[in-house]
Amino acid sequence: MNIxxxxxxxxxxxxxxxxWIRRGxxxxxxxxxxxxxxxxxxxxxxxxxxxxxxxNIYEEADYPWLVNEKRFIERAIAAGRRVLGICLxxxxxxxxxxxxVYANADKEIGWFPVEKTEAVSGxxxxxxxxxxxxxxxxxxxxYDIPTGAVRAARSAGCANQAFxxxxxxxxxxxxx
Numbered sequence: 001m002n003i004x005x006x007x008x009x010x011x012x013x014x015x016x017x018x019x020w021i022r023r024g025x026x027x028x029x030x031x032x033x034x035x036x037x038x039x040x041x042x043x044x045x046x047x048x049x050x051x052x053x054x055x056n057i058y059e060e061a062d063y064p065w066l067v068n069e070k071r072f073i074e075r076a077i078a079a080g081r082r083v084l085g086i087c088l089x090x091x092x093x094x095x096x097x098x099x100x101v102y103a104n105a106d107k108e109i110g111w112f113p114v115e116k117t118e119a120v121s122g123x124x125x126x127x128x129x130x131x132x133x134x135x136x137x138x139x140x141x142x143y144d145i146p147t148g149a150v151r152a153a154r155s156a157g158c159a160n161q162a163f164x165x166x167x168x169x170x171x172x173x174x175x176x
Contacts, residue, residue, distance in 0.1 A: 008053030
């Protein structure tokens with residue numbers, strides 16, 4: 001499988017996902033948006049991973065590459081690619097799917113539990129995901145669940161921690 005990731009800042013990389021990719025023998029490509037790397041041809045992407053970052057989805061004036069990144073994510077979803085958005089990445093995915101992204105009531109920073117919802121209890125994507133797990137959070141914004149998606153996880157501090165759209169697009173507000 002050809003996996004490509006979009007990285008927003010040098011200090012937020014793939015983390016433990018990279019180990020899974022390497023163990024699986026998957027091809028790995030990267031676009032480091034903060035360096036001005038070009039986006040790949042869609043034909044080279046089977047799974048798109050959109051990472052986190054300290055910026056917000058609506059800060060195009062400060063981060064002009066956000067405009068093209070959103071278009072690329074939208075094209076990947078329309079082309080039937082699998083997409084995983086993490087933190088800012090989930091917010092970008094929610095945005096291109098037409099959901100509202102806005103300031104959460106409180107910032108979530110630190111280790112807090114999230115709970116898997118019943119809506120994904122039989123979903124193969126979340127089958128191995130425990131009912132409750134402590135995960136790392138670092139966000140001030142959140143999103144509404146996109147139309148046609150299901151809420152996959154929630155927490156006391158943020159109702160929408162994860163969603164699944166069309167069985168192949170996943171947004172995780174938290175980090176793994």
